[in-house]
Structure formats: structure tokens, C-alpha cells
Amino acid sequence: MTGYQLIHHGAACGVTGSCHELRLGADGDFQDSLLVDCGLVQGEEAVSLGPLPWRRVGALVLTHAHLDHIGRLPELCQAGWRGPVYCSEATAALVPLMLADGLLQQGRSRGWVAAFLADLQRQLRPLPFGAWHRVALSAQQAVHLQLQPAGHILGSASITVRLAEGQRLVFSGDIGGGNSSLLRPPVSPAAADLLVLESTYGDRLHPAVAQRHQALRQVVERSLRDGGAILIPAFSIGRTQELLSDLEQILCEVQATGQQSQWQELPVVLDSPLGAQVTRLYRQFRRHWRREAQQKLGQGRHPLDFSQAVTLAEHGAHLEFIARLQATGEPVIVVAGGGMCQGGRIVDYLRALSPDPRTDVLLCGFQARGTPGALLQVGVERLWLDGQSVPVAAQIHRLSGYSAHADQAGLIEFVAGMASPPKAIRLVHGEPEAQRALAKALRQAFPGLAVDCAAQQDCP
Ligand SMILES: [Zn+2]
Structure with a gap:
């Protein structure tokens, strides 16, 4: 036997x-x-x-x-x-x-x-x-x-x-x-x-998460009042796609009210080469989606591919975009690779934009001890990024419900x-x-x- x-x-x-x-x-x-x-x-x-x-x-x-x-x-x-x-x-x-x-x-x-x-x-x-x-x-x-x-x-x-x-x-x-x-x-x-x-x-x-996207909406609405970029560091697999899908849900709800809103013009930028590749696979394997998400497709919506979503692939475009945000302070949501702010494209955004008090950083993932993400979470005045000490004037928010x-x-x-x-x-x-x-x-x-x-x- x-x-x-x-x-x-x-x-x-x-x-x-x-x-x-x-x-x-x-x-x-x-x-x-x-x-x-x-x-x-x-x-x-x-x-x-x-x-x-x-x-x-x-x-x-x-x-x-x-x-x-x-x-x-x-x-x-x-x-x-x-x-x-x-x-x-x-x-x-x-x-x-x-x-x-x-x-x-x-x-x-x-x-x-x-x-x-x-x-x-x-x-x-x-x-x-x-x-x-x-x-x-x-x-x-x-x-x-x-x-x-x-x-x-x-x-x-x-x-x-x-x-x-x-x-x-x-x-x-x-x-x-x-x-x-x-x-x-x-x-x-x-x-x-x-x-x-x-x-x-x-x-x-975990805290109750029934209205996770509503909490995200409230934070974004507060940030929209003073302009500036809303930066969301996210792991390329899972978190990135969940965030895109929640943002699409919010945009759809705002549109349904028929009222003019800053949301209608707000670009949602995915700046993560790996995140973009993984998102393509999430789209390809839509047969594994839950019924509610599949129903949205039937209504002509797409949780991962909507008109305000923009993907930045090239490194040159990524750097140019950051320079533009630094110069204009225009409102935008950026979902960037590097969930704990230790590496990935989020680091360039933080270096350029965290000294600006109009910037908001939304942390929605686990931040391991000692990482820049964990330091932002406890509230530091300066952050060490890529060998450079950067002042932090940005507003930091913590979002739960994404575990x-x-x-x-x-x-x-x-x-x-x-x-x-x-x-x-x-x-x-x-x-x-x-x-x-x-x-x-x-x-x-x-x-x-x-x-x-x-x-x-x-x-x-
Ligand atoms: Zn795992």
C-alpha cells in the first residue's frame, strides 16, 4: 500500500x-x-x-x-x-x-x-x-x-x-x-x-468591504478639490486590475447621475509595463470573471478597458508624463507599478511629485516593514528614494478592502x-x-x- x-x-x-x-x-x-x-x-x-x-x-x-x-x-x-x-x-x-x-x-x-x-x-x-x-x-x-x-x-x-x-x-x-x-x-x-x-x-x-469603491471615490473626490496627481502604487497582478475595475464602476455611477463632474475629464493612467501585460491576460481570461463583472460586458461596459483609461508603455513617455504633471499640476489618477514604493515606476512619480502638497498618495496594499511605502504610511517628512532624500508634502491615504x-x-x-x-x-x-x-x-x-x-x- x-x-x-x-x-x-x-x-x-x-x-x-x-x-x-x-x-x-x-x-x-x-x-x-x-x-x-x-x-x-x-x-x-x-x-x-x-x-x-x-x-x-x-x-x-x-x-x-x-x-x-x-x-x-x-x-x-x-x-x-x-x-x-x-x-x-x-x-x-x-x-x-x-x-x-x-x-x-x-x-x-x-x-x-x-x-x-x-x-x-x-x-x-x-x-x-x-x-x-x-x-x-x-x-x-x-x-x-x-x-x-x-x-x-x-x-x-x-x-x-x-x-x-x-x-x-x-x-x-x-x-x-x-x-x-x-x-x-x-x-x-x-x-x-x-x-x-x-x-x-x-x-x-478584515474590515467590511461591501462599499470598497465608495471609499475610493470619497478619497479621490477630496483630492480633486485641490488638483494635483493622485498616485496609487499597486502590485502588477491583482491589485492593479481590481483598482481599474473599481474606477470604471465609479465613472459609470458618476455618468449615470447626468451631472457635470470633474470625474468625466479625469484620465486614469496605468503606468506599469508588467501591469499592462497582466491586464491583457485578465481580459483574455474573462471566462474566469465573476458573474457581475461579465454582466458589465453584456451592457457594453468593460471593467479593464474604458475610454478614460490610458496605458503608458514606453519609458520615454513615462518620464515625459511626469515632467508634464510636475509643470502643470493637472488632476489625474495614476496606477503605477511598485506596490511598496521600493521599485517600479511609482518611484519616479514619488520623487517628482511628493514635495507638492496637491499630490495624494493612496496606499491600498500591504507595506512590508522598512519599505518606502511603510514609511509613507506612518507619516515621514522626508523619504529616501533611489539614493535621494525627497521632502514629503503629499497627502497620504490608506484604503482597505483590497487584500x-x-x-x-x-x-x-x-x-x-x-x-x-x-x-x-x-x-x-x-x-x-x-x-x-x-x-x-x-x-x-x-x-x-x-x-x-x-x-x-x-x-x-
Ligand atoms: Zn499569492
Whole structure:
């Protein structure tokens, strides 16, 4: 009889570096592995990781295209691994974009990246949601995989792995909070002998987000009174598209009133080459949108392609546009790449426009400690940007409701939505406190359920 071992090569003690190895074998001899995600460890969690066990890995399956879930794929391939990489269809389209961006930032040449991506294309095996697919890990071992939408970013999936004897292991991946204006809410798996569940916000409840776009509207209206640019630093995948879709909703509501308003002339500028490429994929995979967003298409609207939306691609146009804003102070909304203001095109905007008191900066994403975004959030008088100290006179606003992760209640709902309750849960992808708090909440919600945390005493 086949048995299994589960090894966490990352995301056991924190929220990055997701990489779980499911080893299969019989009689205590586990020779064949399925790797679930292959992510980079990022930020303050950075620790040196051991080599990946690539010789044993028969196949890799990816939950979604964030770098902390796919970023070690080049390392795996460079070691000589040429196995199949399973993921959803949209993830297969996003992975080359995200890896290319990461590799170029690490200083890899364009030629090297192009050659790597050409090899990777031969390894990618896109799977539709819902269908079962047989995956051979070796001549002896095979499993069946099923992907279900996880509502976190485009293409994100939770993965059910069915072993030969019928046991099911589910890897939740990152689960969305159900607050996306574009994507369908997460789908709970039917059953699991073991559910490997993320716990990023396992100790938190997000504020209610029913009227997220109304809060955005109020901030923009206040900023419009004194002119100047409204700068929104945004991650290229997910946040950028959610913001565009909310802005389109506001523009539509304003138009419906029939009154003259500054909104009607307000350009919405997307200044992020990666953000623009990802937005094209969000448009291409509109079949994964939630019903409300699809209905807008039927009404002749387009949440990601509307008349006031402008995309800046060329670097020259980007610099010229900033010089123009500096000279004229004209009102505009800019959604720019670089969610934590550490890199990306937002840095040029902040350097030029944060000394101007008419500028407004809207922060709607997580700002990691020590980043310029976190410093803006607490309110600093000067900011260090690209080796230059810049005075900050801009108004800073914080917008909630844009988290791409479920909170504690959402995670419990994901479990409660299963047709039959899981036999056991292993918590991963969370700080130790978040894992412990979620474990306690799950035991209260489902008495008798076995819950354990990947975070153990040896977490740093
Ligand atoms: Zn993610």
C-alpha cells in the first residue's frame, strides 16, 4: 500500500517560499515526489534554503503565479530538472511574464531569459478547472490532480491530489477573500484526508468591504478639490486590475447621475509595463470573471478597458508624463507599478511629485516593514528614494478592502464549504502566531478536528 510523507521546503514558519513535497512510496521507502509550488523566500524572511530534491520530483504543480510560489522554478530547471509543470490555463500564461520580470530584475540577460522561457514552455501543462488529470511521477507511482478556483489572483487554484488508494490531500494555495470585483470567489474542495491550508491572516478579520469603491471615490473626490496627481502604487497582478475595475464602476455611477463632474475629464493612467501585460491576460481570461463583472460586458461596459483609461508603455513617455504633471499640476489618477514604493515606476512619480502638497498618495496594499511605502504610511517628512532624500508634502491615504487573502472568517468558511469535513488540517503559509490563532479558531468551529501547525519550535 502506498504511503506518503509531506515535507515543507518553505512557508512553514512564514508567508513566503511556498514549496511542499509530497513523497510517495511503500514500506517506508519514499522515492517519488510531487512538488506543490516552488517559491522564493522574500523580504525579511530571507534565509538560505537547501537544494531542492529535484532528482526525486516526478512533477510540479503550481497553485498560482506569485513569485513566492513559482520563483525557484529557474533554479530547479537549472539543476537539470525537465519534468512537467501543471497549473491552470491562466497561470500558465502568467508564469512566463512573472518569471521574466523577476529574472531581469535579478540581472539576467534578455537572451538568457528568452532561452529559459522557451524551455519552460515545453514543460508547462495547463489544466482546466474541475477536471481530474492523471499524473505519472515514475513508472511505479501516479496521482490524479484536480484544480479549483481559489479567488486569490487570476488563475489561482487549490489543488486536490488523489493517491492510488483514494486518499485525498488538498493544498489550498493562497485563498482569496471573496472581495474581488473581477474574480469568482474561492471554491471549497469536496473532501480531504488532509487539508494543507494557508493562514496568512489566520489571526485577523478584515474590515467590511461591501462599499470598497465608495471609499475610493470619497478619497479621490477630496483630492480633486485641490488638483494635483493622485498616485496609487499597486502590485502588477491583482491589485492593479481590481483598482481599474473599481474606477470604471465609479465613472459609470458618476455618468449615470447626468451631472457635470470633474470625474468625466479625469484620465486614469496605468503606468506599469508588467501591469499592462497582466491586464491583457485578465481580459483574455474573462471566462474566469465573476458573474457581475461579465454582466458589465453584456451592457457594453468593460471593467479593464474604458475610454478614460490610458496605458503608458514606453519609458520615454513615462518620464515625459511626469515632467508634464510636475509643470502643470493637472488632476489625474495614476496606477503605477511598485506596490511598496521600493521599485517600479511609482518611484519616479514619488520623487517628482511628493514635495507638492496637491499630490495624494493612496496606499491600498500591504507595506512590508522598512519599505518606502511603510514609511509613507506612518507619516515621514522626508523619504529616501533611489539614493535621494525627497521632502514629503503629499497627502497620504490608506484604503482597505483590497487584500487578496481571506481573513480568519474566510478561511473557516473555506473549510465549512466542504461537502464533507476534512479529516485533518495542516496549517502553513503564516507567521507562527497566525497559525496558532487559526488552529484555535478551527478547533472551536469544528470540535474534534485534528489541526496542526507547520510552524514548530525551531522557527526563527
Ligand atoms: Zn499569492
